[in-house]
Amino acid sequence: MSNNNIPKKSSKSKVIIPLVILALLFLGIGFGMSYFKKSLYTVMKVPDFELTDQNNQKIKNKDMLGKVYLVEFFFSKCPTICPVMNSNMKAIENEINNSHFGIISISIDPENDSLEALKLHANKIGVTSPNWHFLTGNRDYIGKLADQFNIYVGDKEDESESLNHSGMIALVDRDGNIRCRYNKDRMPILYYSGLNYEDAEGKIPKLTGKYHPDREILIEDIRKLLK
Numbered sequence: 001m002s003n004n005n006i007p008k009k010s011s012k013s014k015v016i017i018p019l020v021i022l023a024l025l026f027l028g029i030g031f032g033m034s035y036f037k038k039s040l041y042t043v044m045k046v047p048d049f050e051l052t053d054q055n056n057q058k059i060k061n062k063d064m065l066g067k068v069y070l071v072e073f074f075f076s077k078c079p080t081i082c083p084v085m086n087s088n089m090k091a092i093e094n095e096i097n098n099s100h101f102g103i104i105s106i107s108i109d110p111e112n113d114s115l116e117a118l119k120l121h122a123n124k125i126g127v128t129s130p131n132w133h134f135l136t137g138n139r140d141y142i143g144k145l146a147d148q149f150n151i152y153v154g155d156k157e158d159e160s161e162s163l164n165h166s167g168m169i170a171l172v173d174r175d176g177n178i179r180c181r182y183n184k185d186r187m188p189i190l191y192y193s194g195l196n197y198e199d200a201e202g203k204i205p206k207l208t209g210k211y212h213p214d215r216e217i218l219i220e221d222i223r224k225l226l227k
Contacts, residue, residue: 102131
């Protein structure tokens with residue numbers, strides 16, 4: 001039998017197969033990037049807490065189940081980053097405008113942040129949402145709670161550090177899990193910044209900065225969790 005009768009692979013098929021493989025590879029990469037862009041990482045379960053809010057109500061983490069909420073540590077007399085953080089929180093609250101969204105602001109200065117002082121502070125910044133709780137309680141308890149959140153709060157015993165704190169914010173989902181997005185390197189950012197910045201990339205903090213990139217991404221991620 002002549003070898004001329006044996007079917008041969010066309011040169012066209014030799015070209016098409018690698019192109020298909022290459023297309024599938026790019027599709028897989030695109031899907032992976034899309035997944036990391038849209039999905040949110042689960043950091044950990046939110047620590048248990050029970051503190052008293054500005055309306056003299058006991059608020060526990062269990063009371064927040066079913067809501068998406070933010071957690072910050074602050075104090076009402078703070079002259080630096082706290083007003084910025086509160087302002088960004090207020091802007092987020094206004095933008096979300098959803099009864100299933102809440103904010104937990106925990107004072108690290110309970111000696112001065114009485115229930116009356118926190119109520120005045122809430123009124124001063126125009127808080128109207130029943131889901132924004134300004135919490136106070138025992139300072140040792142609050143310090144340990146900040147440690148459990150992995151959000152820095154200064155040592156109460158160190159006078160120069162006791163009122164220092166991080167500007168980071170925790171995002172909590174309806175099931176009580178701390179969540180976050182991935183950065184460009186596909187690593188979880190863990191927490192969001194409540195600060196303003198001099199630059200759009202969020203690298204140079206500035207109290208009067210006109211940029212607040214994490215505020216914008218928080219709004220996006222809150223909406224994802226509310227769906």
